[in-house]
Amino acid sequence: MKKILVFLLICLTPFQLALATQKNFQKKADQEWLNRSQKSENWLFKTLPRHVAGDLKNTFINPYHAAIIAAGIGITLGIHELDPQIKNKFKNKPLGKKFDDVMGTAFNPYVMLGTTIGAFGFSKIIKNPKAAQFTGTMLEAMLVTDAATLGLKLATRRGRPDGNGNDSFPSAHTSTLFAMASVTQKFYGFKAGIPAYALASVVGISRLDANRHAASDVLAGALLGGLLGWGTAQFHQKEFSKNMILPVSNNHPGISLIHQF
Numbered sequence: 001m002k003k004i005l006v007f008l009l010i011c012l013t014p015f016q017l018a019l020a021t022q023k024n025f026q027k028k029a030d031q032e033w034l035n036r037s038q039k040s041e042n043w044l045f046k047t048l049p050r051h052v053a054g055d056l057k058n059t060f061i062n063p064y065h066a067a068i069i070a071a072g073i074g075i076t077l078g079i080h081e082l083d084p085q086i087k088n089k090f091k092n093k094p095l096g097k098k099f100d101d102v103m104g105t106a107f108n109p110y111v112m113l114g115t116t117i118g119a120f121g122f123s124k125i126i127k128n129p130k131a132a133q134f135t136g137t138m139l140e141a142m143l144v145t146d147a148a149t150l151g152l153k154l155a156t157r158r159g160r161p162d163g164n165g166n167d168s169f170p171s172a173h174t175s176t177l178f179a180m181a182s183v184t185q186k187f188y189g190f191k192a193g194i195p196a197y198a199l200a201s202v203v204g205i206s207r208l209d210a211n212r213h214a215a216s217d218v219l220a221g222a223l224l225g226g227l228l229g230w231g232t233a234q235f236h237q238k239e240f241s242k243n244m245i246l247p248v249s250n251n252h253p254g255i256s257l258i259h260q261f
Contacts, residue, residue, distance in 0.1 A: 002066055002194050003208035005144050006254060016141070018139055020228070027073050028174050029157070031167060033206075041200050045206065049240070051140060051235070051239075052144060054057065054235040055140065055144050055231055055232040055235050056144070056231070056237075057142070057229035057231075057235070058229070058230075058232070058234045058235040058238075059227050059228050059230070059231025059232070060227075061134075061192060062231070065130075065227055065230075068223070068227065069223070069227065072219070072220075072223040075221050076216050077216075079215050079216045079219050080216040081218055082215065082216075083214040083215055086131065086208070086214070086215040087161055087208075087211070087214060087215075088215070089212065090208050090209050092102075092254055093209050093210075093211075094209065095206060095209040097207075097210075099206065100206050100207075100209050100210035101207075101210075102201070102212060103173075103203050104173065104203065104206065104207070104212070106174065107173055107176075107203045109142070109173060109175060109176040110148055111173045111188050112142065112176050112177070112180065113139075113142055113146070113176075114140045114144075116142060116180075117139060118210040119131075119135045120132065120135040120138075120139050133236065134183070134187050136232050136236075137139060137183055137187070137232060137236040138179075138180055138183045138184075140172035140232055140236070141179045141180070141182070141228060141229045141232035141233065142176055142179055142180065143216065144179075144228050145175050145176060145179040145224065145225045145229065145231060146172065146175075146176060146226045147177075148174045148219065148224060148228060149170055149172045149176075149225075150172075152169060153167040153169065153170070153172075154167075154171045154226070158217070160212060161212070161214055162211045163212045164212075168180075168212075168213055168214065168217050169214075169216070169217045169220060170217050170218075170220035170221035170224055171202070171204060171207050171213045171217045171218045171220070172213075172221065173203050173221070174200065174204040174207060174213075174217075174218045174221030174224030174225065174245045175220075175222070175224045175228075176225060177200035177203045177204070177225065178197070178200045178204075178221065178223075178224075178225030178226040178229060179198065179225035179226070179228055179229030180225075180230030181193060181196035181197045181200045181225075181226070181229065182199070182201070182225070182227075182228075182230040182233060183229045183230075183232065183233045184224050185197070185230075186195040186229075186233035186234065186237070187233060187237075197261075204218040204221065205218070205221060218225065
């Protein structure tokens with residue numbers, strides 16, 4: 001029995017060392033991110049422009065995203081022709097006015113922005129690097145998305161279905177929520193991403209039900225926010241990539257070094 005225990009201890013030692021080393025790498029990487037994120041000098045004129053450039057590059061200079069954008073534009077143009085028929089489906093407000101009002105207020109882009117700023121500040125106060133990176137990435141994705149959404153609104157000046165304003169295209173509620181959903185999915189996978197995308201979709205549908213947007217406005221907002229959120233998260237994960245040492249056990253036990261590029 002003692003020989004078996006000794007043998008198991010010898011076999012497990014490389015794995016224990018690997019896991020310990022991985023924790024050290026993780027701790028150092030987290031601390032490095034925290035230190036870098038706390039530096040405020042030249043943030044406005046150096047760091048922020050570089051980040052925005054990286055966000056846009058990872059969003060638009062990407063063959064897969066280019067294909068999605070092309071397909072999305074085609075679908076949006078097709079939906080645009082169907083806007084009157086889709087609007088007619090929601091003329092009786094099947095979701096209910098109270099539901100639309102709650103969704104419109106609770107998930108207003110300004111409310112989401114303020115909430116995310118608060119979450120980012122709290123994560124910095126408690127010195128949680130992972131939460132700070134996630135909320136910081138989400139905040140940046142929202143700012144980039146909201147700026148792009150506002151630019152399109154000013155450029156198109158499309159009238160709202162209810163006649164109250166000329167800033168219908170695209171839907172800011174939808175673009176903001178889809179940007180947040182993409183960041184969530186990129187950081188935590190589909191287990192967190194699917195509920196986030198589902199919530200974003202419900203918010204978009206509520207904008208149709210409230211007669212504040214046409215279907216093409218919502219679809220364009222979902223496409224814009226989803227891609228910008230994904231590109232921003234992808235850039236941030238590259239920016240703060242980590243080295244990891246993991247145990248392997250193919251034919252012989254050992255360790256492997258993984259670097260995310």
